Amino acid sequence: MNTKLIKTLQQVQELLQSTPGIEPGWESKDECYQWVEATLAHFK
Structure with missing residues (x-):
């Protein structure tokens, strides 16, 4: 899962709410x- 374009914790929350069945594929x-x-580390 590429999260490099996500810059804020609000964006993380929005992503998680919009994709409840997300499978990262590890x-x-x-x-x-x-x-x-x-x-x-990205969010320090």
């Missing part, structure tokens, strides 16, 4: 953790 738990880490 292949493993490690891949999920890497995405969470990168997303947290």
